[in-house]
Amino acid sequence: MTNLSEIEIQQLKLQAEKIRKRVVQIIYASKSGHTGGSLSSVDIETVLYFHTMTIDPANPATPERDRFILSKGHSVEALYATLEAKGFIDSQLLDTYGHYNTILAGHPTKKIPGVELNSGALGHGLSAGAGMAMAAKMDKKSYKTYVLMGDGEQGEGSIYEAAMAASHYKLDNLVAIIDRNYLQISGNTENVMSLDPMKERWEAFGWQVIEIDGNSIEQLTNTFDGLSFDNEKPKLIIARTTKGKGVSYMENVAKWHHGVPTEEQYQQAMQEIEKRINQYA
Numbered sequence: 001m002t003n004l005s006e007i008e009i010q011q012l013k014l015q016a017e018k019i020r021k022r023v024v025q026i027i028y029a030s031k032s033g034h035t036g037g038s039l040s041s042v043d044i045e046t047v048l049y050f051h052t053m054t055i056d057p058a059n060p061a062t063p064e065r066d067r068f069i070l071s072k073g074h075s076v077e078a079l080y081a082t083l084e085a086k087g088f089i090d091s092q093l094l095d096t097y098g099h100y101n102t103i104l105a106g107h108p109t110k111k112i113p114g115v116e117l118n119s120g121a122l123g124h125g126l127s128a129g130a131g132m133a134m135a136a137k138m139d140k141k142s143y144k145t146y147v148l149m150g151d152g153e154q155g156e157g158s159i160y161e162a163a164m165a166a167s168h169y170k171l172d173n174l175v176a177i178i179d180r181n182y183l184q185i186s187g188n189t190e191n192v193m194s195l196d197p198m199k200e201r202w203e204a205f206g207w208q209v210i211e212i213d214g215n216s217i218e219q220l221t222n223t224f225d226g227l228s229f230d231n232e233k234p235k236l237i238i239a240r241t242t243k244g245k246g247v248s249y250m251e252n253v254a255k256w257h258h259g260v261p262t263e264e265q266y267q268q269a270m271q272e273i274e275k276r277i278n279q280y281a
Contacts, residue, residue, distance in 0.1 A: 004051075004221055012217045014280035015085065016046040020246045021273045022081040022094070028266045030098020032106070036256040037150060038078035040181045040215070040241040045082045047220040048146055057087035060113045066143050067116050067132050071125020072150035072179065073107035074258075080104060080112075088114035123156025125149060126176055130166045133174035133234075144229065147176045152184025155193040160205070163234075167206030170232040175224075176207075178236065179214065181243040185257045198238055207236045214239025246273060 004012075020042045027033030049055065053066040070079050077097070084094045089112060096102035103111045107120030117128050129147035136143050153159065166174050178198070186192050199209045208231065212219040220239070227235055243257070244250025247269045250259075261269060 004218075009217055009221070010280050012046060012050060012221070014277065015050055016043050016217065017246070017273055017276045017280060019046055019078065019081045019085050021270065021277065022084065023077045024247065024261070024266065024269045024273065026081065026094060026097045027077055028261055029095070031260050032098050033077050033260065034074045034258050035077075035260070036183065036243040036250060036253070036258075037072060037075040037179065037181070039245045039247060039250065040243050041072075041075055041078050041148060041179045042082075042245065043215045043217060043220060043241075044148060044177060044179065044239055045078055047217060047224060049082050049086045051221055052224040053146065054143070055086070055114070057114070060088060063141070064143055067129070067145040069117050069125045069129045069132075069145070069147045070108055070119050071129075071147055072122065072153055073118075073120020073125075075150070075179075076104075076106060076108050076120070079108055079115075083112065083114045086114070088112075122150070122153040123158040126159050126162040126166075129174060129176070130162045130169075130171060130234075133166070133171040134169055136173055137169070137171065144173050144175060147174070149176060149178050150184070151178055151180045151182065151189050151195060152192070154178065154189075154195050154198070163202065163205045163207065166234040171234045172229050172232050174234040175227065176234065176236045177214075178238050179241055180238050181241045181252075183243045183252070183254045183257065185254075187254050202236045206233065208233040209236045209238065211238045211240065214241040215245050246276070248272060 023038050055065050083089050097104040108115045109118045125147050129145045133145045202209045250256040
């Protein structure tokens with residue numbers, strides 16, 4: 001396990017806040033977006049792209065790269081902002097999000113450098129990720145595959161077919177993450193379709209399961225650094241997060257699953273995020 005210095009952790013927190021700010025900016029400018037789930041997943045994607053994954057923005061198709069799939073593709077704003085921050089796309093392109101004739105759709109597509117899969121048909125991402133992990137095994141490649149799912153998405157049966165297959169084929173190079181914020185578009189996940197006991201369910205499928213605070217940079221880095229890729233078990237990280245994380249009036253409010261702030265709300269969000277940016281800078 002790698003123990004990062006306080007300065008390294010601070011830099012990742014700063015990067016996450018810059019991405020969080022960009023998410024709110026592009027949603028406000030486009031007047032459309034899945035705000036809450038993008039904000040809850042920012043810390044996860046920041047750690048993956050800026051600490052954990054082996055990737056090269058100058059050569060996004062290199063065969064040795066780690067793969068990332070955003071199965072909850074509707075939360076694409078966080079992914080686009082992360083790809084911009086990492087250097088896969090430039091700011092001029094990101095500024096076109098939501099505008100006429102842009103290539104930046106409301107779900108990820110392979111037109112975008114760094115995007116592995118057209119995703120967002122919920123429940124499909126893990127199946128594709130298992131296929132990529134299996135390909136790595138067959139080709140004797142060392143790359144890892146990371147799949148970020150939503151918790152509302154766990155109602156899709158295809159996820160559990162993929163879970164069985166990944167365990168059967170001993171895909172210990174596959175890491176799935178559930179953005180466990182307890183809210184989906186129609187309300188609390190446990191009222192819509194109860195998901196607990198989540199940990200025990202996935203362990204019964206033969207997965208190694210770890211539960212963490214998914215908005216903690218420290219816990220995310222320690223968890224990803226501590227994974228064993230030779231135990232013949234696929235990994236599931238249940239990342240407990242806050243929907244709308246980082247904007248006070250959005251946090252844990254179901255209506256911000258999809259929503260655009262007013263001018264006043266936008267200014268408040270910018271002030272809150274910029275205060276943290278100044279704190280970490």
